[in-house]
Amino acid sequence: MFTRFSDIDRLFGTMDLLRQRLDNMSTDYNRPYRSSWLMEDGFLRANLYQSGDAFEMRLEVPGMDKDALDIKIQGNYLEISGKREQDVPDGYKVHKTERLNGTFSRSFTLPDDVDSARVEAKLKDGVLYLTLPKSEAAKPRQITIS
Amino acid sequence: MDKNTEIAKREDRNLEKTRELYEVAPAVDIYENDDEILLYADMPGVVKEEVSVNIDNGRLSLSGVRKLETGGAASWEEFGNVEFVRNFSVPQTIDVEKVKAELKSGVLALHMPKSEAAKPRQIEIKTA
Structure with a gap:
């Protein structure tokens, strides 16, 4: 069966x-x-992964450099904002513009507090990789049976 | 008898392939000037090796496969591994030999120069 x-x-x-x-x-x-990097309500697409002592986050940020992004963390509150400016080439006729421009902001409430001093952010191929280590108090602890 | 191996064998025998990569059309911008047609396509997370650009008989096909590295258990996922696919009709006057493609921070830029014969020419009027 x-x-x-x-x-x-x-x-x-x-x-x-x-x-x-x-x-x-x-x-x-x-x-x-x-396929747009912004969702209908103007949010960035984000993935959140969790391991024992850290959160891993991925966000779609095509065509943006690190100066265009702003990341703020306080406790378990994370805010990512930024601006995308189109590099409209000079002297070209426009046939189609589907790629969105403008400012965006998205905030997250993470399941646990984050150690903001040890957060790492990396930008690669149009994806923002965030490593957010959990704060000491939120980390899992091994309990030994006495 | 191990039931797991039994299941694996049945899977092999299945003729139809049911796991395909999700296809999406990337958002594009298209510009044109006298010398070339310029196309930008948003493909976040795609690396250079996974992009293919084909121009054949007036048909341009773009394809880019995104393979994301994941870590830990997913709490939520709003984007995943996809294949960015889109096809366009391009004029025959494109000089296929000189087409240039660049990929920078998830944006594909495709320069398609027009062949010499197709460029607009200024005709000088001579006084008789």
Whole structure:
């Protein structure tokens, strides 16, 4: 009975494929679909990962350099703001401008306090990588049984 | 009998492939002047090695695969590994040999120079 589980898994896989094909229909008509680095409400896209003593964060910031970004941390409150300015080339006619410009700001309440002195930020290939070590009080502690 | 190996074998035998990379169309800006057509495409997280640009018979295809390194357990994810795909029709007058592509902080810049014959020419009027 339980060896048939893979068939159920396959069934769901096929359903995923159908959904993906439907989602991709707009891509086939050459309209951008869910690809803007800003979401509809003007938020940056962000991923948060957690390990025992640190948070890892990834944010999409295409075409921005480090001076254009502002990161603030206080306790478990994180705020990222910035501005993207388009490098409109001189003397060119414009055919299409889909890439968004302007200012943005997003704040997060992290699940735990962060040791703000040891936060590291790295910018690579249009993605901002943040390493946020948890503060001592929020770190997991090994308890030895006496 | 180990049930796990049984499952793995069934998976191998399946003909249809159900895990595909999600495809999205990148947002683009297109500019043109007398010498070239300039295209910018936002592809955050894509590295140089994973980008392909093809121009064939008036059809330009862009593709960039994003492979993100992840760390720890995900609390939330708003973007993941995708393939940025988009196709355009370009005029035949593009000088394919001289097309230049640059990738800088997740933005692809594609310079497509027009061939000499297609450039507008100023005609000087001679006085008789």
